[in-house]
Amino acid sequence: MQANESELKTMVAAAGEAEATLVHEDHAAAHEHPDHRLFGFLLFLVSEGMLFVGLFAAYLAYRSVAPQWPPKGMPELEILLPAVNTIILLSSSFVIHQAETAVKKGDLANVRKWFGFTVVMGAMFLAGQLYEYAHLQFKLQSGLFGGTFFVLTGFHGMHVLIGLVLMMTVIARSLKPGHYTAEKHFGVEAASLYWHFVDVVWIVLFLLLYVAK
Amino acid sequence: MQLTQDQLQPEPLQDWRRYFSFCTDHKVIGIQYMVTSFVLYLAGGFLAMLIRAELLTPDADVLVTPDGDPTPYNASFTIHATIMIFLWLIPMLAGFANFLIPLMIGARDMAFPRINALAFWMIPPGATILLASFFFDPPGAGWTSYPPLSLQGVTDANGLVHFHTGQLLWQISVILLGTSSILGALNFITTIWEMRVPSMGIWQMPLFCWAMLATSIITLIATPVLTGALVLLTFDLVAGTSFFRPESGGNPVLYQHMFWFYSHPAVYIMVLPGFGMISEIIPVFSRKPIFGYKAIAISSMAIAVLGFIVWAHHMFTSGTPQWLRMFFMITSMIIAVPTGIKVFSWLGTMWGGKLRFTSAMVFAIGFLSMFVIGGLSGVMLASVPIDIHVHNTYFVVAHLHYVLFGGSVFAVYAGIYYWFPKITGRMLNETWGHIHFWLTLVGFNLCFLPMHKLGLMGMPRRVASYDPIFTYLNTVVSVGGFLLGISTLPFLANAIYSWIKGPKAPANPWEALTFEWTVSSPPPVENFTKLPVLTVGPYDYGHEGRSPDEIIRH
Numbered sequence: 001m002q003a004n005e006s007e008l009k010t011m012v013a014a015a016g017e018a019e020a021t022l023v024h025e026d027h028a029a030a031h032e033h034p035d036h037r038l039f040g041f042l043l044f045l046v047s048e049g050m051l052f053v054g055l056f057a058a059y060l061a062y063r064s065v066a067p068q069w070p071p072k073g074m075p076e077l078e079i080l081l082p083a084v085n086t087i088i089l090l091s092s093s094f095v096i097h098q099a100e101t102a103v104k105k106g107d108l109a110n111v112r113k114w115f116g117f118t119v120v121m122g123a124m125f126l127a128g129q130l131y132e133y134a135h136l137q138f139k140l141q142s143g144l145f146g147g148t149f150f151v152l153t154g155f156h157g158m159h160v161l162i163g164l165v166l167m168m169t170v171i172a173r174s175l176k177p178g179h180y181t182a183e184k185h186f187g188v189e190a191a192s193l194y195w196h197f198v199d200v201v202w203i204v205l206f207l208l209l210y211v212a213k
Numbered sequence: 214m215q216l217t218q219d220q221l222q223p224e225p226l227q228d229w230r231r232y233f234s235f236c237t238d239h240k241v242i243g244i245q246y247m248v249t250s251f252v253l254y255l256a257g258g259f260l261a262m263l264i265r266a267e268l269l270t271p272d273a274d275v276l277v278t279p280d281g282d283p284t285p286y287n288a289s290f291t292i293h294a295t296i297m298i299f300l301w302l303i304p305m306l307a308g309f310a311n312f313l314i315p316l317m318i319g320a321r322d323m324a325f326p327r328i329n330a331l332a333f334w335m336i337p338p339g340a341t342i343l344l345a346s347f348f349f350d351p352p353g354a355g356w357t358s359y360p361p362l363s364l365q366g367v368t369d370a371n372g373l374v375h376f377h378t379g380q381l382l383w384q385i386s387v388i389l390l391g392t393s394s395i396l397g398a399l400n401f402i403t404t405i406w407e408m409r410v411p412s413m414g415i416w417q418m419p420l421f422c423w424a425m426l427a428t429s430i431i432t433l434i435a436t437p438v439l440t441g442a443l444v445l446l447t448f449d450l451v452a453g454t455s456f457f458r459p460e461s462g463g464n465p466v467l468y469q470h471m472f473w474f475y476s477h478p479a480v481y482i483m484v485l486p487g488f489g490m491i492s493e494i495i496p497v498f499s500r501k502p503i504f505g506y507k508a509i510a511i512s513s514m515a516i517a518v519l520g521f522i523v524w525a526h527h528m529f530t531s532g533t534p535q536w537l538r539m540f541f542m543i544t545s546m547i548i549a550v551p552t553g554i555k556v557f558s559w560l561g562t563m564w565g566g567k568l569r570f571t572s573a574m575v576f577a578i579g580f581l582s583m584f585v586i587g588g589l590s591g592v593m594l595a596s597v598p599i600d601i602h603v604h605n606t607y608f609v610v611a612h613l614h615y616v617l618f619g620g621s622v623f624a625v626y627a628g629i630y631y632w633f634p635k636i637t638g639r640m641l642n643e644t645w646g647h648i649h650f651w652l653t654l655v656g657f658n659l660c661f662l663p664m665h666k667l668g669l670m671g672m673p674r675r676v677a678s679y680d681p682i683f684t685y686l687n688t689v690v691s692v693g694g695f696l697l698g699i700s701t702l703p704f705l706a707n708a709i710y711s712w713i714k715g716p717k718a719p720a721n722p723w724e725a726l727t728f729e730w731t732v733s734s735p736p737p738v739e740n741f742t743k744l745p746v747l748t749v750g751p752y753d754y755g756h757e758g759r760s761p762d763e764i765i766r767h
Contacts, residue, residue, distance in 0.1 A: 036324040036407045043399040047433045054441035054471055058456070061467050071462075140454060143462050147454040151445065 037186045038193075045197050048159075052201050055155065059148045059208060066144070074145045075137045079210050085128040086206050089160075092121035093199045096167075096192045103189075106182035108174045115167045115188075118195065122164050129157055149209060156205055159198045166191040235334060237326035240736060242333050243312025244636065249333075250305040253340055257296035258698055260289045265660075265694035268687050273677035283677035287353030288379070290675055292343065294356035295383065298483065299390045300340050302621050306486035307332075307397050309628055310425045312636060314401060316729035317419045319410030319747075321740045324403035328396050335393035339386045346382035355675055357472060358383065360457035360465045364449055381450055384443050391436045391443075394482075398432035401425050410728075412747040416507065419727045419751045423510040424489025427517040431478045431485075435521070439475030442468055466531050473524035481520045483617060484584075485513055487624030488555055491577050494631050495559050496752040497725045498574035499566030503752040505558035512551035519548050529600045538597050545595035552588055556581065571723070572646025576627035579654055583619025587612055590665065605675075608668025614661045626653070626704070633708070634718030638735040641715065645707040652700035659693025727751045 063069050070076060099114035138146040170187045173179050180188055231241050232248075267275040267286055276286035311329065315322055323329045346352055354363035358380070366374035405426050409418065446468060448454040455461035457468045488509075496503040503509065525533055525541040533541075559581055568574065590612040593599050603609065626649075633641050663686040672683045679687065721730040728745050729736070 034407065036403045039407060040325055040328075040399050040403045043402055043433060044395075047395050047399065047437050049437075050434050051437035051441050054438035054474070055445075058441070058445065058467055058471065061470075062464065065464075140448075140452060143455055147448065147456055151448060151454075 035184070035186060038189060041186075041190050041193065045193065048197070049201070052155070052204075055152055056204065056208060059152060062144045062148060070145050071143060074142065077149075077210050078132075081128055081132050082206060082210050085125050085132075086202065088121050088128070089125050089199055089202050092118045092125075093196055095121065096195050099188060100192050103180060103185045104182055108180060111174055111180070111188060112171050115171050115191070119164055119167050119171075122160055122167070122195075126157060126160055126164075129153065152205055152209065156198070156201055159201065163191070163195050163198050166194055235330050237322070237330050238738060239311050239315050239323045239326065239329060240636075240738075240740075242329050243308045243310075245333050246304050246308025246311055246336070247636075249336060249340070250301050250308060253296050254301040254305070255701070256344070257293050257301055258701065260293035260296070261694060262698050263289050264293060265691040267677055268679070269691045271679050271681045271684055271687075276677060284351065284353055286677035287675070288347060288351030291352050291355050291358075291383070292347065295343060295387070296340075297617070298356060298479070299387060300336065300343070302483040302617065302625070303390075303394055303479075304336055305625055306428075306483065306621075307394065309490065309625075309632070310401055310421075310428075310486060311397075313632065313729060314404055314422060314425060315408070316635075316732065316736060316740055317422055317727050318405065318408060318413060319728050319741060319745050320404060320408040323400050324408055325400050329400050332393045332396035332400065335389055335396075339389040339393065342382050342389070343386040346379040346386070349378040349382060350380075352377070352379040352383040354380065357469075357476070358446070359472075360446060360449065360463075360468050361459060363446065364458060376451060381447065384447050384450070388440055388443050388447075391440050394432050395436050398429035398436075401429040402433065405429075410744050410747065416510075417747055417750060418510075419489075420492035420503070420506065420509055420513075421486070421489035424485045424492070424513050427513040428482050428485045431482050431517050431520060435475040435478040435482075438471055439479075442471035442475070445471075466528070469528050469531055470525070473527045474521075477524040477527065478517075478520040480616065481516055483621050484624075485516065487580070487621045487628075488513065490624050490628040490631070491559060491580055492555075493725075493727065494573050494577045494627050495562050496754060497631075497723050498569040498571055498577070499563045500569070500754045501562055501566040502750070502754055503558065504561030504564075505554070506750075506752065508554050509558050512554045515551040516548060519544060519551070523548060523595075526595055526600070529597050530604045542595055542597050546592055549588060549592050549595075556585060556588075571630065572641065572643055572650060573627045573631035573723075575647060575650045576623050576630060579650060580620060580623035580627060583615055583623055583654075583657065587615025587617075587619050590615060603668050605673055606668035607664040607672045607674055610674050611661050611664035611668060614657075614664070618657060618661070623653075626650075629708070631723065632729075633711070634722050635729055635734050635736070637712050637715075638718050638733075639711050639713075639715035640718050640722065641711045642707050645703050649700060649704045649707065652696065652703065656693050656696030656698075656700050660690055660697050661693070663689050663693075726753060 095114055096118040099111045099118070102108075102110035102114060133150075138149075140146055140150040170180075170191045173187060231238070232245055236242065236245075263276055264286070267273065267289075269275075273281065273283045273286065276289055277283050278285065311323065311333075314320075350367045352358070352363070363377075363380055365377065367377050368374050405418070405422050409415075445454075445456040449457050449463070455463040457463045457465045459465055492503060492509055523541055523545040525537060526545040529538055529541075563578075590608070594603070594609065594612055630641055630646055633639070667683055667686050667690070670683065672679055718734040720733050722734075723730070726749060728741075728747075731745055732740060
């Protein structure tokens with residue numbers, strides 16, 4: 001693209017009107033429908049990431065000035081279940097990567113299979129989180145400790161849920177013949193990118209909430 | 214490239230109804246943004262008139278309930294500011310960007326037309342919710358909505374304290390409007406970065422595109438943090454959490470940090486596009502290439518980056534430690550450098566040019582002069598000792614109106630006078646444009662210049678009553694304010710009349726060189742039937758006597 005541009009400029013500078021028009025026509029033919037969706041989606045993820053950065057910063061601000069964390073009267077967080085959940089979510093990123101590889105070969109059956117596995121793993125993660133919620137000794141209103149815990153994990157859980165919806169939409173759409181091809185499969189790419197994003201956010205969240213002392 | 218018949222956009226609605234529909238044409242969306250935000254500007258201006266009527270006399274006597282409670286006054290200044298920021302300047306500038314960017318870079322539409330329409334259609338509900346908050350315990354904590362003030366319950370007639378509905382509506386509205394501008398921003402970045410005609414490199418982009426690129430990066434990165442702060446505030450308000458409630462261990466200053474992490478960069482969101490428009494207008498009417506193209510482009514980016522590390526200068530009196538104050542004082546003052554580079558570049562462009570004093574140009578010059586005053590008081594406010602003295606006084610009110618009205622609004626008017634022919638296909642009346650300018654300039658200075666003095670004398674902002682020693686200056690301010698309100702009328706009359714009956718505009722009435730002037734006024738639905746090829750820089754003036762058609766190839 002870059003080389004093409006500078007090339008064009010020299011041509012435009014050197015050539016007359018007819019040739020310059022010709023150059024643009026060629027260019028337009030080569031990129032009939034330029035697809036900017038991935039670029040836009042990445043920008044959206046940057047923005048979404050900043051939402052979490054803001055919330056993480058708030059959490060760290062609270063923690064850094066607290067005399068002790070968890071505050072007096074609050075239990076230590078149980079780490080076993082979230083650790084299992086972390087492993088499930090982390091592995092699911094590798095599973096969904098298989099779908100990305102498959103779609104580049106135009107193998108939609110395998111895309112459905114790997115997306116299906118990822119959906120199951122995501123659902124297991126959510127179930128684990130709900131189980132954890134149900135067995136906690138504190139609630140949303142339990143001071144800063146409860147508030148930050150539920151808002152952070154809740155926001156992330158909401159993103160997991162959206163990820164599941166995205167993946168199921170992709171599975172449904174892949175049944176439509178010709179909807180995704182080896183060359184054009186923005187939906188597959190976006191859903192898996194989103195899933196990796198959710199995964200990375202969780203790693204930070206897990207380290208902050210459960211691991212960091 | 215000649216479009217084939219099936220590549221032409223289908224034209225479902227070509228009459229007035231498309232302006233009320235989910236139309237994906239960027240030009241329609243641009244006009245939707247501009248007209249909607251101008252109507253809301255009138256509403257915000259009306260509130261300003263009410264505020265000035267209240268402040269005409271020292272006692273709280275106009276915007277009070279019968280038992281003397283100034284809640285209506287508090288609601289008025291809160292909603293005045295919220296409208297002017299979130300529903301006037303930000304969407305107005307987004308409207309210009311929507312209309313102009315695809316035309317300026319030779320694209321047929323924005324990158325994501327449907328997201329674009331969605332971003333616009335989040336504004337009417339946002340506006341409705343905000344205005345509705347007037348009728349449900351109106352919010353009165355200012356546009357900053359600092360807790361714990363914003364978290365106060367409301368006491369009803371029976372003495373029961375219940376939760377503040379108006380404040381909740383305010384928060385929902387701002388979250389909605391923030392989301393709208395994020396969607397707009399990712400559209401602008403993608404469009405500017407990916408959809409330029411191949412012959413336009415980044416250093417051939419019109420400076421308005423540079424400004425919108427910088428603005429959109431700020432919007433994209435900063436707005437989610439405000440959303441985060443408002444979500445936490447909403448949890449505190451309705452769900453009984455204690456993030457910002459000091460009485461149960463929360464930290465209200467953290468809200469200020471999160472709020473200003475967005476809202477300081479947001480002032481650049483409101484002024485950088487204005488800088489961009491001024492950079493378009495001044496060279497055209499000076500008939501000279503712009504001075505320091507790269508310097509202006511890079512300084513926009515520098516402002517965007519630096520804007521992220523100055524926020525705590527709003528918090529010098531919030532218990533910010535001394536070393537941190539020094540840091541933010543220095544970074545805030547450094548922002549004046551890229552801004553100064555722009556101002557001197559514009560002056561350098563005008564220097565020795567063949568100036569044409571059209572309405573657009575006089576507003577651009579008005580912008581330059583007024584913005585410099587606001588910039589200077591900004592440097593004063595960045596200095597910790599002065600800020601501590603004048604914090605929360607009318608000095609701050611004066612400063613912010615010099616940059617946001619003297620800066621942004623003057624730039625918006627300059628932009629309207631400049632692009633009105635392109636947008637509507639009709640010329641505005643120049644005489645009435647000049648009358649509008651002089652009324653605005655006089656009213657503006659009469660209204661906001663004395664506020665500096667009031668602030669230095671110690672008059673606090675956001676209070677319905679004041680000490681009688683401030684009466685004289687407040688009378689002057691109110692008269693100026695009413696004059697400023699009246700100054701909108703010649704513009705409105707001119708715009709409405711010209712849109713219907715004004716003389717038809719040629720494609721390029723100002724002999725400008727950017728792409729939008731190479732297409733008809735108003736532009737055709739597909740913008741360019743043949744993609745233009747850039748053979749001349751956007752500001753290479755001095756080609757008098759040659760038509761742009763000769764120097765811009767199709």
